[in-house]
Amino acid sequence: MLLKFKVYELVKTVPYGKVTTYKEIAKALNVKCYRVIGQALKQNKDLINIPCYKVVHANGNVGGYVLGKKEKVKLLKKDNIEVVGDKIVNFEKVLFKFVK
DNA sequence: CCCTTGACCAAAC
DNA sequence: GGTTTGGCCAAGG
Numbered sequence: 001m002l003l004k005f006k007v008y009e010l011v012k013t014v015p016y017g018k019v020t021t022y023k024e025i026a027k028a029l030n031v032k033c034y035r036v037i038g039q040a041l042k043q044n045k046d047l048i049n050i051p052c053y054k055v056v057h058a059n060g061n062v063g064g065y066v067l068g069k070k071e072k073v074k075l076l077k078k079d080n081i082e083v084v085g086d087k088i089v090n091f092e093k094v095l096f097k098f099v100k
Numbered sequence: 101c102c103c104t105t106g107a108c109c110a111a112a113c
Numbered sequence: 114g115g116t117t118t119g120g121c122c123a124a125g126g
Contacts, residue, residue, distance in 0.1 A: 001123085001124065003103090004123090005122085013124090021108095022106080022107080022108055022109090024110075026108090026110095029124065031122080031123085032121060033108090033121060033122040034109065034120070034121075034122090035105090035106055035108050035109090035121070035122070035123080036106085036108090036109040036121095036122065036123045036124075037107085037108080038107040038108060039105085039106055039107080039108095039123075039124070040107095040123090040124095041107060042107050043124090044104080052107080055107080056107095057107090057108075057109085058109065059109085059110095061109095063105065063107055063108085064107030064109080066111065069107095072107095087111075087123095099122055
């Protein structure tokens with residue numbers, strides 16, 4: 001429960017034009033449960049305040065989204081992030097890593 | 101407290 | 114290169 005809140009806070013700190021991964025978030029929170037991160041975002045009711053679309057798989061794959069991958073990609077492109085197929089282009093470049 | 105459920109991950113097949 | 118498998122662990126019923 002409190003993990004989720006931390007996740008929300010972290011995601012909110014992701015700057016424009018950047019994305020992050022479930023793994024990175026877990027690492028930043030010093031936990032190993034990547035899966036819970038996804039659950040947190042899925043179950044979140046603050047979709048308007050939380051840019052969950054900026055959270056992708058560890059390998060750059062877009063991952064899932066409540067409104068579908070299409071919408072997720074659309075939003076990502078809005079943030080100047082290119083997506084081909086289901087993968088982030090220049091993934092390393094746009095990946096935002098939290099300070100440890 | 102036991103059981104199920106994941107918007108995951110990495111390795112193996 | 115897609116699919117399966119096992120592991121991982123919090124959250125909710």
